[in-house]
Amino acid sequence: MKYMIMMFGDAATMMEQQPREWIVEMMDFMHKLNDDLTKSGELVDAQGLTDGSQAKTVRFQNGIPVVTDGPFAESKESIIGYWIVDVESEARAIEIASRVVAFIGPAGAPPVEVRHIMDAPPEV
């Protein structure tokens, strides 16, 4: 079963507010997590996105698509990265997400979200 684990927030602000040691630890943590997921044969993909402030939002306005600078969600709620994992169960995906939250949560980061990717066989 594949799951997407999404991280939200504003990386720039968090890094401004956190001490250097924490930032180094965070980078190590992310590296280690990806390494563990690779070794366990569960990692499908992991990507970080550019800061939400760099996003372009496309809206339908006055009958045409209109582009504006900035993210759709509040900057601090914008998606900043994700993992796609192929795991045995939802419980395992939540375990991975919990590991992320246990690290970034104390630094004031928003929650992470776990979503099942549509890949089940149809049953009708």
Next chain:
Amino acid sequence: MEDPLREPDSSLREPQDLLRELAPQVLGTLVRRHGQFDACEDAVQEALLAAALQWAETGVPENPRSWLMTVASRRLVDEWRSESARRRREETDAVLELPTQALASDEDDTLTLVFLCCHPSLSVPSQLALTLRAVGGLSTTEIANAFLVPEATMGQRISRAKQTLKSSGIRFDLPPPAERADRLRVVLQVLYLMFNEGYTTSSGPALQRADLTTEATRLAAMLHQLMPAEGEVAGLLALMLLTDARRAARSNADGSVVPLDEQQRARWNMAQIEAGVALLTRTLGKVPIGPYQLQAAIAAVHDEAPTASETDWPQILALYEVLEQVSPGPVVTLNRAVALAMVNGPRAGLALLGTLDGDERMAHTHRLDAVRGHLLELAGELVAAREAYQRAARMTASLPEQRYLALRAARLA
């Protein structure tokens, strides 16, 4: 159409089929001799690759099995030489203890291999991957493609599975009689999941996914040959044949789902249905009944109806009643409700569905609402039916199914 249950005949087989069939025999013999599943498995994979390349040019050798055995053994020796220094230090670190009995047949070796790959110490994704590689003779690339994950991920999953077997010191032996039934249940579950994984057009190139279904059926046929007296093995194989027979009619060219009662039955694979029914007939009544045999019997009743309206629903209902006693569970009750609705009317089915409301095991599945929508529609309660379809569409994890349910709901708007 080939007979899916045909006896192997090496002179008539495509080299690739022959290789896949010989792979577990060669691996089983090597592991029995040397006791190192990990290294032997790598050696056999290399031998398979060498054979695929060479046989394509020179043709299949006279004794393909000993050709593979020779090449794999040579690889194994090369590997040992190059690692000899390290190996000497780790001599006591036996991968798998050597079995007690010195002689065993190919059949036993292949069977032992199946039990090993489906060992309960492995996670389900690992069991699937390892079975496909070691028993099915598929390459890591092929398995990665089938599961739509990067090759590196699959390679890591397989090597980790082998590592787990290594570190838990599992013997290369058939499970003791006391554990055999439980272990066989796991093996059948792995093959069933493999079959289902392929039985979908939800994502990825449909052909690659369908290969998993074919492979699961092939492995179930192999298992049945090795254990002809096991009724549930025969039952699972029959279930696969009878279900897969509908594959061509089960989805449209655009990948959308076609429900059973709307399928063009002329597109069903009659040879496969006959093979499944024949197998089931040989099995039923001669061995203790089990859930796979019963599900196969239900599939057979569907397959034997010339049109949807001629389906023998009273018989299907009776079979679900037996299934509910043999293997009770909310999904069986759900299916019995459909059969009950077809026999006694949608209200009767809906009343039975009501007993599943509040069942924790059904809280996170779309199936209850999908069936409820169907029965409400039959009962003429279109507004409620539409709501049920919409709830089901939100809950399913299958993309084609979501589209089907959304269209079903929209049709009632």
